[in-house]
Amino acid sequence: AQSVSQHNHHVILSEAASLELGCNYSYGGTVNLFWYVQYPGQHLQLLLKYFSGDPLVKGIKGFEAEFIKSKFSFNLRKPSVQWSDTAEYFCAVNARYNFNKFYFGSGTKLNVKP
Amino acid sequence: DTGVSQDPRHKITKRGQNVTFRCDPISEHNRLYWYRQTLGQGPEFLTYFQNEAQLEKSRLLSDRFSAERPKGSFSTLEIQRTEQGDSAMYLCASSPGPWGQGVQETQYFGPGTRLLVL
Numbered sequence: 001a002q003s004v005s006q007h008n009h010h011v012i013l014s015e016a017a018s019l020e021l022g023c024n025y026s027y028g029g030t031v032n033l034f035w036y037v038q039y040p041g042q043h044l045q046l047l048l049k050y051f052s053g054d055p056l057v058k059g060i061k062g063f064e065a066e067f068i069k070s071k072f073s074f075n076l077r078k079p080s081v082q083w084s085d086t087a088e089y090f091c092a093v094n095a096r097y098n099f100n101k102f103y104f105g106s107g108t109k110l111n112v113k114p
Numbered sequence: 115d116t117g118v119s120q121d122p123r124h125k126i127t128k129r130g131q132n133v134t135f136r137c138d139p140i141s142e143h144n145r146l147y148w149y150r151q152t153l154g155q156g157p158e159f160l161t162y163f164q165n166e167a168q169l170e171k172s173r174l175l176s177d178r179f180s181a182e183r184p185k186g187s188f189s190t191l192e193i194q195r196t197e198q199g200d201s202a203m204y205l206c207a208s209s210p211g212p213w214g215q216g217v218q219e220t221q222y223f224g225p226g227t228r229l230l231v232l
Contacts, residue, residue, distance in 0.1 A: 004156070034220075043118075044157070044205070044223040090156050100145070100170055102221060104156030 002027040004093050006105035013081055014113050021076040021108050023065075023091030033074040034092040034102075035065055044090065050074065061085070083114045116140070118224035120206050126230045127196055134192045135227045139208030146189050147221060148181055149205040150174065157205050163189060196231045203228050 005024045013019060025031065035047040048059025055067040065076045074091060091105040119138045127133050139146050144165050149157035160179070161171045165186035175181075178196075183189040193200055207221040 006156075009154075036223075043225040044207075046220060046222070049220060092156070100147075100162050101159050102147075102157075104158070106154065106156050 002031075002093055002095060002103045004091050004103050004105040006089075006091055006108050008108045009106070010109045010111070012111045012113065015083055016080050017112075019076070019078040019081045019085070019110070021089055021091075021110070023074045023076065023105060025072050025074070025091075025093045025103070027072075027093065027095055029095055032094050033065070033067060034094075035059065035063070035074075035076050036090045036092060036104075037087050038090065038107075039087045047076070047089070081110070081112050083112050086110060086112045118206055118208050118222055120204075120224040120227050122227055123225060124228050124230075126232065128232050129198060130195055132192065132194045133196055133229065134190055135204055135206075135229075137189045137191070137206030137208075137224060139188070139206070140222055143208035143210055143222075144186065145209045146183055147207040147209075148189070148191050149207065151203040151205055151226070152201075160191075193229075196229075198231045201229055201231045 003026045007022050033050040036044045037047045038044050047063055048057050048065055050057045050067050058064045063078050065074055067074050088107045088109045090107045092102045094102045121136045146163045148160040150160055151157045159172050160175050161181050163183040166183050178194045181191045203226045205226045206224045209221045
């Protein structure tokens with residue numbers, strides 16, 4: 001079975017600091033990769049996704065993620081965070097052969113101090 | 115596009131009671147998913163529908179759980195004889211649905227129904 005690991009459970013940053021959230025998955029085949037964000041009191045929203053092509057993917061609100069196949073990783077980055085980025089971030093994976101089922105990591109809570 | 119909606123948003127019930135949740139997907143999305151999310155965890159897949167057909171169920175979905183999507187539009191998730199361990203957020207998501215292998219599938223989530231079993 002596939003699994004997704006997010007090693008940072010809680011990250012606290014000051015505004016303008018750089019952000020990198022780790023995501024590793026376990027699956028040997030071709031995958032689709034996603035980052036979802038959940039702002040306080042809101043539902044899960046898609047931040048960015050990778051299906052194929054350029055491994056550096058740009059999403060909304062200045063976020064980007066890099067797929068490194070050899071490391072089974074899809075880390076999320078942002079050069080300069082804002083207070084409004086305070087949220088919980090979830091990495092998700094699905095397999096090309098069974099794209100119905102998504103596997104989510106346990107999430108990383110980001111707290112940005114103004 | 116009005117988004118995925120779920121009703122109710124919150125439900126408090128006593129152990130042993132039955133509860134039913136509803137999900138209305140984005141119109142024309144033919145795939146619908148149910149997930150469960152407990153505190154400190156990411157969403158866990160429960161089941162999925164392609165139109166009205168329930169095509170996959172997780173082992174997490176015990177016999178007390180049943181889901182339907184009778185006309186291929188809205189879906190209901192029923193939990194019978196609720197237990198305290200059923201307390202969680204129940205999420206619904208929908209997607210347009212692929213029409214072949216390897217199609218780029220993206221799921222859109224609703225706000226969830228938070229269940230508390232006393």
